[in-house]
Amino acid sequence: MKLLQACGVTKVYGGLQALTDVDLTVMPGESVAVIGPNGAGKSTFLNVLTGLTPPTTGRVLFDGTDVTKLATHKRVRLGIGRTFQHGRLFSRMSVLENVMTAAETCRRGGDGAPRETAMRVLERMGLAAQAAEAVGSLSYGQRRMVEMCRVLAGKPRVLLLDEPAAGLNSGEVEQLVERLAALREEHSVAVVLIEHNMGMVMRFAERILVLNFGSTIAEGTPEEIQSDPAVLTAYLGEGYSHADL
Amino acid sequence: MATRRSPLLLAAAILAVGLALSVVLSEYNLRLLNLSVITAIAVIGFNFAFGLAGLISLGHAAFVGMSAYTVAILTTATGWSPWAAIPMAVAGTVLFSALIGYPLLRLKGHYLALATLGLNVSFFIITANWLSLTGGTNGIPGIPQLRLHGYFISGERYFLRFGLVFLAAVAAAALAFQRSRHGRAMIAARDDEIAAAMSGIDVTRVRVAAFALSAACAAVAGALFAEHVRFIAPEDFGYVHSITYLAMLIVGGEGSVVGAILGAVLLTFLPEWLRFLGNAYLAFFAAMMLAILIFLPRGLVSLFRRRAPRRIAEGRS
Numbered sequence: 001m002k003l004l005q006a007c008g009v010t011k012v013y014g015g016l017q018a019l020t021d022v023d024l025t026v027m028p029g030e031s032v033a034v035i036g037p038n039g040a041g042k043s044t045f046l047n048v049l050t051g052l053t054p055p056t057t058g059r060v061l062f063d064g065t066d067v068t069k070l071a072t073h074k075r076v077r078l079g080i081g082r083t084f085q086h087g088r089l090f091s092r093m094s095v096l097e098n099v100m101t102a103a104e105t106c107r108r109g110g111d112g113a114p115r116e117t118a119m120r121v122l123e124r125m126g127l128a129a130q131a132a133e134a135v136g137s138l139s140y141g142q143r144r145m146v147e148m149c150r151v152l153a154g155k156p157r158v159l160l161l162d163e164p165a166a167g168l169n170s171g172e173v174e175q176l177v178e179r180l181a182a183l184r185e186e187h188s189v190a191v192v193l194i195e196h197n198m199g200m201v202m203r204f205a206e207r208i209l210v211l212n213f214g215s216t217i218a219e220g221t222p223e224e225i226q227s228d229p230a231v232l233t234a235y236l237g238e239g240y241s242h243a244d245l
Numbered sequence: 246m247a248t249r250r251s252p253l254l255l256a257a258a259i260l261a262v263g264l265a266l267s268v269v270l271s272e273y274n275l276r277l278l279n280l281s282v283i284t285a286i287a288v289i290g291f292n293f294a295f296g297l298a299g300l301i302s303l304g305h306a307a308f309v310g311m312s313a314y315t316v317a318i319l320t321t322a323t324g325w326s327p328w329a330a331i332p333m334a335v336a337g338t339v340l341f342s343a344l345i346g347y348p349l350l351r352l353k354g355h356y357l358a359l360a361t362l363g364l365n366v367s368f369f370i371i372t373a374n375w376l377s378l379t380g381g382t383n384g385i386p387g388i389p390q391l392r393l394h395g396y397f398i399s400g401e402r403y404f405l406r407f408g409l410v411f412l413a414a415v416a417a418a419a420l421a422f423q424r425s426r427h428g429r430a431m432i433a434a435r436d437d438e439i440a441a442a443m444s445g446i447d448v449t450r451v452r453v454a455a456f457a458l459s460a461a462c463a464a465v466a467g468a469l470f471a472e473h474v475r476f477i478a479p480e481d482f483g484y485v486h487s488i489t490y491l492a493m494l495i496v497g498g499e500g501s502v503v504g505a506i507l508g509a510v511l512l513t514f515l516p517e518w519l520r521f522l523g524n525a526y527l528a529f530f531a532a533m534m535l536a537i538l539i540f541l542p543r544g545l546v547s548l549f550r551r552r553a554p555r556r557i558a559e560g561r562s
């Protein structure tokens with residue numbers, strides 16, 4: 001059963017073709033990375049998947065139903081979670097309250113109280129001690145983790161992460177990879193990752209989609225992508241046969 | 246556990262302080278306190294729109310006026326009992342605010358401020374010119390008094406006790422709401438609209454709800470105003486009053502129910518205390534607003550808050 005599917009997604013801004021006919025299929029529990037140079041359309045693609053940007057043409061399917069016209073908050077409640085490139089938190093709330101918002105809107109039958117759900121997620125991600133703190137007092141890495149916790153509190157079935165490793169030190173990246181792997185293992189949460197940290201991409205992703213100027217130029221396993229001539233050209237220019245991506 | 250009980254504590258504190266004052270104050274001060282109580286209810290409402298959901302609405306006085314006029318017209322022209330007219334006025338105002346909220350709230354920031362200001366100006370023009378319905382600038386006199394158990398709620402002292410019950414109830418409900426998931430959703434929609442949607446919050450619905458709730462409180466205030474003054478005219482609900490509500494909330498502390506009450510009481514009494522300044526009061530007022538925005542951006546309530554305001558979450562777990 002396919003979990004998330006983008007079919008022929010095209011987005012045109014005036015004269016700019018931001019995305020051209022992009023396809024992606026994500027299975028439950030799968031990890032997919034979307035890579036490409038700056039401006040390749042990666043974030044726009046996530047915006048289309050989450051409903052923040054309507055596609056010009058093309059469709060988005062989740063769990064077999066067409067969600068192309070569905071509002072963002074409804075997609076979230078269905079199980080599409082997403083973090084942002086620079087982290088977006090509710091600055092007037094404590095850490096716990098931030099995480100509770102999603103637990104409250106995405107509560108399903110059999111779930112515990114939102115406060116307990118939020119606390120559990122914070123404990124799991126190692127932020128329980130900061131639960132009562134104002135988000136403004138946290139470090140950048142912690143703030144990004146709080147955002148991740150908020151998404152997780154909504155019990156997503158697919159997690160769309162926009163450069164989660166940006167600004168984290170290598171220890172924090174390591175921790176992040178481990179926690180994401182555990183999530184996939186235990187709850188078969190699928191992960192779609194936009195990332196420039198190639199070490200993380202190669203270690204974490206089972207499959208990679210490469211975008212350039214809004215078009216798919218390659219798709220395959222990490223090994224295939226590392227030796228794909230089109231990818232090497234896009235990243236390094238003509239004349240390279242191998243790169244340590 | 247303390248914060249679970251605090252809406253009731255707030256209501257009790259309002260009743261206690263208000264009742265004590267109702268015994269000791271002079272008739273003149275009681276009248277001002279009555280106006281403060283009514284205004285405080287309106288400002289608590291404004292806090293839903295501005296303090297929580299971040300909607301810069303400058304048409305709040307129009308909702309106060311709409312309800313006051315509904316009460317006045319129903320009780321004078323059609324002879325309804327005030328007890329029937331008040332809920333009707335509140336319901337009608339809330340319905341109107343929700344209907345107009347859907348198109349209006351597509352606007353943001355300054356555009357919303359201008360559109361709501363326009364709403365207030367339109368309200369003034371209509372009430373000042375629809376002579377057959379509103380009596381134009383002459384207003385509507387002779388609004389009948391409320392009667393309870395056969396006794397008229399007349400005189401400033403008795404009206405104050407009556408008004409305090411409304412203020413206590415509205416304040417407690419507002420505080421409980423603010424700390425509920427719905428209040429959190431409003432704060433989230435203001436802090437970051439996109440992150441709110443991405444947390445499963447229906448931002449449009451939350452905004453309209455905040456707007457309608459603010460109108461509901463405004464309507465309660467308007468109905469009480471009509472029953473207190475018993476004579477209403479268009480200038481009671483001009484846009485200047487909307488801006489005053491905004492000033493009151495900022496002075497008291499935006500996002501805070503206690504702040505809304507403090508601001509409403511202070512800015513109702515202050516012009517009277519400083520009457521000797523004459524027109525220089527406006528200069529004083531401007532200087533005070535600037536000082537508060539610079540030194541107390543979170544309003545007077547921030548003076549009373551403990552240094553670490555973010556300890557509440559622990560106490561409630």
